[in-house]
Amino acid sequence: MMKLYLNPASPFARKVRISALELALAERIELIEVSLSPVQPHHGLRSHNPLGKIPALLTEANEALYDSPVICEYLDALAGGDRLWPAAGAARWRALRRQALADGLAEAAILMRYELVIRPEALRWSEWLDDQRLKVRTALDALEAEPLDGPFDIGAISIVCALEYLEFRFPEERWREGRPQLAAWHERLRRRPSVASTRPA
Amino acid sequence: MMKLYLNPASPFARKVRISALELALAERIELIEVSLSPVQPHHGLRSHNPLGKIPALLTEANEALYDSPVICEYLDALAGGDRLWPAAGAARWRALRRQALADGLAEAAILMRYELVIRPEALRWSEWLDDQRLKVRTALDALEAEPLDGPFDIGAISIVCALEYLEFRFPEERWREGRPQLAAWHERLRRRPSVASTRPA
Numbered sequence: 001m002m003k004l005y006l007n008p009a010s011p012f013a014r015k016v017r018i019s020a021l022e023l024a025l026a027e028r029i030e031l032i033e034v035s036l037s038p039v040q041p042h043h044g045l046r047s048h049n050p051l052g053k054i055p056a057l058l059t060e061a062n063e064a065l066y067d068s069p070v071i072c073e074y075l076d077a078l079a080g081g082d083r084l085w086p087a088a089g090a091a092r093w094r095a096l097r098r099q100a101l102a103d104g105l106a107e108a109a110i111l112m113r114y115e116l117v118i119r120p121e122a123l124r125w126s127e128w129l130d131d132q133r134l135k136v137r138t139a140l141d142a143l144e145a146e147p148l149d150g151p152f153d154i155g156a157i158s159i160v161c162a163l164e165y166l167e168f169r170f171p172e173e174r175w176r177e178g179r180p181q182l183a184a185w186h187e188r189l190r191r192r193p194s195v196a197s198t199r200p201a
Numbered sequence: 202m203m204k205l206y207l208n209p210a211s212p213f214a215r216k217v218r219i220s221a222l223e224l225a226l227a228e229r230i231e232l233i234e235v236s237l238s239p240v241q242p243h244h245g246l247r248s249h250n251p252l253g254k255i256p257a258l259l260t261e262a263n264e265a266l267y268d269s270p271v272i273c274e275y276l277d278a279l280a281g282g283d284r285l286w287p288a289a290g291a292a293r294w295r296a297l298r299r300q301a302l303a304d305g306l307a308e309a310a311i312l313m314r315y316e317l318v319i320r321p322e323a324l325r326w327s328e329w330l331d332d333q334r335l336k337v338r339t340a341l342d343a344l345e346a347e348p349l350d351g352p353f354d355i356g357a358i359s360i361v362c363a364l365e366y367l368e369f370r371f372p373e374e375r376w377r378e379g380r381p382q383l384a385a386w387h388e389r390l391r392r393r394p395s396v397a398s399t400r401p402a
Contacts, residue, residue, distance in 0.1 A: 065294060
């Protein structure tokens, strides 16, 4: 069995879970839930990932892999390759750029949450928050402008996880407003079993 | 010509520059220097990378690529592939995990710098700083424990860039102390032309 260290709220861990379901590998992965905060490191996890971040995967050979792009590509290779990760050419660079865009959107949303929820109120810095929010909104606008139809690859998986993380933590952002193409694309994907079954509650 | 948006101090942009030199692609890349701060977005850059982050590459077909792992893999493929990015198997996962470890170390050091230099002094939070410093030190200890000899691949490139960024911004960290294997490995690489010619001044 592989072991996946995760938290159900993490958009990056969710990329791995959706990939595992799409690749029919989920039954080979034991899920180990950890609670993390930026100021409460988890020592068990840190022995596998020195950065103390989730997701981290222990392979069947007991080797640690991280971060989410590495784990997702590893699972794709384990399933034969060229499934969720286009093997080469323009499709690969498009999928990987989209993954970077979506992961960056999620990362900015997580930094917003650290600033607004974890950091003591007296130490919050509105300009930092504004810059993260600008990253989120500019990324959303870029996704709206991009024709997203095509295979459900690692780019699409990353976008779904980022959008739903934003909705989970910042519903007041109302990301759909003014972004009808992106909202329609998401609507077509939201009931897909791998997506619906991993949605944070 | 390709165009690379970068800042000479960025460890992530430096990974791209070292890769380009190693792959003999540097002459096909125009370097466009931008100054970024977490609270001063750069609008020209943002039109190519909605996240407003460096490095970002415009390909010869004028398509934008980011972040640094995507750009570095693209350049490797442009040079024929399997040069700095092992094509498959254990060597690939090892190189990619090392890249993630080194990038995570650099990212934690950058967050330390934001907290210590950019954020107004009255708003600094020592526990956050301590957690980033713990990530840096645990990552360094993990690198010390790992046999790093082997080809100069994307894992090694990322480690060199992270170590030298730490030295550039936080010389008082004295990362070599208590880490003789890592220090010796770095000493063997530091005069390599691609490394020496891209070192931040």
